[in-house]
Amino acid sequence: MARYTLLRLLIFFATLMILWLVGLRSWALLAISAIVSAIISLVALQGVREQFASQIDAKVKARQAKAEAYRTAEDDDEE
Incomplete structure (x- = not known):
């Protein structure tokens, strides 16, 4: 379970960084990162x-x- 949690966190922070580099800089950054990383995790993990x-x-x-x-x-x- 720790492995899964760590991978989920890595996906979230990678998504967060990519969206931040794209220029998203508000509360929406966290919300969109959470949604996108959840979708990626659902498939990738x-x-x-x-x-x-x-x-x-x-x-x-x-x-x-x-x-x-x-x-x-x-x-x-x-x-």
């Missing part, structure tokens, strides 16, 4: 986002399997 989501999914499934194993062990103890 799709792979990183999917990789992170699969890691989270694997952790959730592992915890569910562990909880199910404990439940099964408890049921065996009761019999």
